Amino acid sequence: xxxxxxxxxxxxxxxxxxxxxxxxxxxxxxxxxxxxxxxxxxxxxxxxxxxxxxxxxxxxxxxxxxxxxxxxxxxxxxxxxxxxxxxxxxxxxxxxxxxxxxxxxxxxxxxxxxxxxxxxxxxxxxxxxxxxxxxxxxxxxxxxxxxxxxxxxxxxxxxxxxxxxxxxxxxxxxxxxxxxxxxxxxxxxxxxxxxxxxxxxxxxxxxxxxxxxxxxxxxxxxxxxxxxxxxxxxxxxxxxxxxxxxxxxxxxxxxxxx
Numbered sequence: 175x176x177x178x179x180x181x182x183x184x185x186x187x188x189x190x191x192x193x194x195x196x197x198x199x200x201x202x203x204x205x206x207x208x209x210x211x212x213x214x215x216x217x218x219x220x221x222x223x224x225x226x227x228x229x230x231x232x233x234x235x236x237x238x239x240x241x242x243x244x245x246x247x248x249x250x251x252x253x254x255x256x257x258x259x260x261x262x263x264x265x266x267x268x269x270x271x272x273x274x275x276x277x278x279x280x281x282x283x284x285x286x287x288x289x290x291x292x293x294x295x296x297x298x299x300x301x302x303x304x305x306x307x308x309x310x311x312x313x314x315x316x317x318x319x320x321x322x323x324x325x326x327x328x329x330x331x332x333x334x335x336x337x338x339x340x341x342x343x344x345x346x347x348x349x350x351x352x353x354x355x356x357x358x359x360x361x362x363x364x365x366x367x368x369x370x371x372x373x374x375x376x377x378x379x380x381x382x383x384x385x386x387x388x389x390x391x392x393x394x395x396x397x398x399x400x401x402x403x404x405x406x407x408x409x410x411x412x413x414x415x416x417x418x419x420x421x422x423x424x425x426x427x428x429x430x431x432x
Contacts, residue, residue: 175200175201175241176201176239176240176241176273177200177201177202177203177217177239177240177241178195178200178201178202178203178240178241178242178243178244178357178358179202179203179204179205179219179236179237179240179242179243179244179273180192180195180202180203180204180205180243180244180246181205181223181243181244181245181246181247181259181263182205182206182245182246182247182248183202183204183205183206183216183218183246184204184206184208184210185246185247185248186316186318186346187246187278187316187346187349187350187353188204188244188246188247190346190347190349190350191244191246191350191353191354191357192204192216193350194347194350194351194353194354195354195357196215196216198354198358200354200357200358201217202215202216202217203216203217203218203219203236203240204216204217204218204219205218205219205220205221205223205236205247206218206219206220207220207221207222208220219236221233221236223247223258223259223262223263224249224252224254224255224256224258224259224262225258225262226262233262233263233266234266234269234270236266237263237266237267237270237273238270238271239270240273241273241274242273242274242275242276242357242358243263243267243273243274243275243276244276244278244353244354244357245260245263245275245276245277245278246278246353247259250290253289253290253292253293256293256294256297257293257296257297257300260277260297260300260301261300263275264300264301264304264306267306268304268305268306272305272306272307273307274307274308274309274357274360274361275301275306275307275308275309276308276309276310276311276353276356276357277297277298277301277308277309277310277311278311278312278313278349278353279294279295279297279298279310279311279312279313280294280312280313280314280315280411281312281313281314281342281367281369281411281412281413282312282405282410282411282412283295283298283312285405285408285410285411286402286405286406286410286411287401287402287405288402288405298310298364302363302364307361308361308363309356309361309362309363309364309365310363310364310365311349311352311353311356311365311367311368312364312367312368312413313344313349313352313367313368313369314341314342314343314344314367314368314369314370314411314412314413314419315341315342315343315344315370315411316343316344316345316346316349317343317344317345317346317370317421317423317426317427317430318346319343320341320343320379320423321383321426321427321430324379324380324383325383327380328380328383328384328387328389328391331391331392332391332392332394333380333384333391333392333393333394334394334395334396335376335377335379335380335393335394335395335396336376336395336396336397336398336403336406337376337395337396337397337398338375338395338397338407339375339376339398339403339406339407340373340374340375340376340406340409340412341373341374341375341376341379341411341412342369342370342372342373342374342411342412342413342414342417343370343372343374343379343423343426344368344369344370344371344419344421345370345419345420345421345426347421348368348370348418348419348420348421349368349419352368366416367413367416368413368416368418368419369412369413369414369416369417369418369419370417370419370421370422370423371417371418371419371420371421371422372417372422372423373412373414373417374423376395377393377395379423380393381393382423382424382427383427386424386427386428386431387427387431
């Protein structure tokens with residue numbers, strides 16, 4: 175069997191996808207911007223997807239011989255970088271036999287006017303309009319991201335959280351399982367979204383975090399103006415009909431903060 179390439183393989187999702195594929199007996203070629211320690215189980219490759227092919231190393235050689243690419247690499251702080259990375263990866267795939275390209279996106283990229291979401295939506299449309307066989311999976315917010323947000327919000331004595339906003343956090347391992355299954359299958363275009371098992375308000379998330387971390391804070395819901403906040407209040411980032419994730423935020427916290 176040909177190897178499957180995982181981009182962003184050192185990130186939270188990339189590591190989980192790599193583990194899932196290895197557990198299934200699949201050979202993995204993992205891509206990182208920096209040299210990684212040698213491994214008997216993973217073939218590591220080095221390239222910067224956002225740089226032109228001649229500057230990032232031979233990207234064609236990284237892609238050549240793979241049956242699929244699970245594209246997890248992303249930089250939320252740079253709109254242009256994610257778009258350039260997608261374009262370079264698509265071109266490399268086209269030049270090397272067009273392996274199945276799987277892209278992880280976010281629920282609500284077309285409904286919540288957040289800059290990073292718009293970047294994800296742009297990449298989706300670039301991929302859909304290319305001639306490379308592809309599959310796009312949208313997922314809700316990861317537990318890890320929500321945990322990071324709660325930690326930051328809990329730094330002051332009063333924990334101010336956005337009012338009247340729900341969240342449907344999903345575990346990275348649940349998303350990785352779905353991506354690994356997709357990578358071992360046939361290209362399917364846009365597939366059903368993947369959401370976490372529960373929709374909780376920011377207040378509920380804050381209280382779960384405080385209880386799990388042993389911190390004592392007053393939780394204060396604060397109205398947040400603007401189009402982005404309105405998109406969140408209207409639930410544009412939620413997928414209640416696709417609540418297929420198995421691990422709740424409370425379970426995640428119990429394992430992470432134990």
